[in-house]
Amino acid sequence: MKKQSSIILSLVAVAVLSAGIFSTMGAEAKETIVVSSALPDYPVEFLAENTPYAIKGKVIDLVEVPVQYDAVGIGNVFTDVVIDVTKDLNNKYTDDIITIRVQGGETDTAKYVYESSPAFALGEKVFIFVADKEPESIYGDNYYVAGLQHGKYNMDEPGNAKNKNSDRDMTVKELEDIIKKTKLKSQQ
Numbered sequence: 001m002k003k004q005s006s007i008i009l010s011l012v013a014v015a016v017l018s019a020g021i022f023s024t025m026g027a028e029a030k031e032t033i034v035v036s037s038a039l040p041d042y043p044v045e046f047l048a049e050n051t052p053y054a055i056k057g058k059v060i061d062l063v064e065v066p067v068q069y070d071a072v073g074i075g076n077v078f079t080d081v082v083i084d085v086t087k088d089l090n091n092k093y094t095d096d097i098i099t100i101r102v103q104g105g106e107t108d109t110a111k112y113v114y115e116s117s118p119a120f121a122l123g124e125k126v127f128i129f130v131a132d133k134e135p136e137s138i139y140g141d142n143y144y145v146a147g148l149q150h151g152k153y154n155m156d157e158p159g160n161a162k163n164k165n166s167d168r169d170m171t172v173k174e175l176e177d178i179i180k181k182t183k184l185k186s187q188q
Contacts, residue, residue: 031110035103039116042147044168044175048182051146053130054089055098056155059120064105068140076138077112079105081120083128089179093130100130101142118145118152118164127153127161127175 048054061082067075082099103114120126129151135141145151150168153161153175161175 032113033110034113034115036115039148042150044178045182047129047147047151048179049186051129052132053093054179055085055093055130056087056127057083057085059122059124059126060084062120062122067107077105077107078103089176098143101139101144116148118149125155127155
């Protein structure tokens with residue numbers, strides 16, 4: 001009886017494995033579409049002076065946004081990034097959570113990567129310069145990262161702030177000092 005049970009369990013396992021393999025063989029991989037564009041240089045000083053929020057926090061959710069079409073029918077793919085706010089260096093943002101919209105994401109058939117947009121990962125510790133909502137912009141009535149990739153730093157490595165462009169990498173202290181000095185200068 002034990003031997004029969006073992007044989008039956010083995011056959012069931014083989015059948016389940018086979019079904020999984022054959023079902024994935026027919027699945028089509030999503031096409032990756034890369035959208036590149038020239039991006040002006042936005043120095044930290046410019047972003048610090050021209051954005052209302054300088055947010056430190058942790059990414060807690062990434063939400064795919066349905067494709068949105070503009071007036072001429074061109075689709076835009078976005079992802080909403082939900083961040084647990086630990087601090088706003090400008091002391092203006094008071095909520096515990098902020099949701100920002102970035103270009104890029106996935107549809108049923110493709111993954112869209114905008115080279116100039118910042119990329120985010122669940123659990124990532126980040127610093128971002130956040131632009132205020134501009135309902136007439138492509139982001140609609142949503143916050144977004146000012147300066148695109150220049151306005152986002154990864155802070156997973158303690159004490160370091162890493163940008164998509166490694167020439168902009170610095171320590172967290174250097175980044176915070178630049179922001180404080182720029183804010184003080186602009187208030188004079």
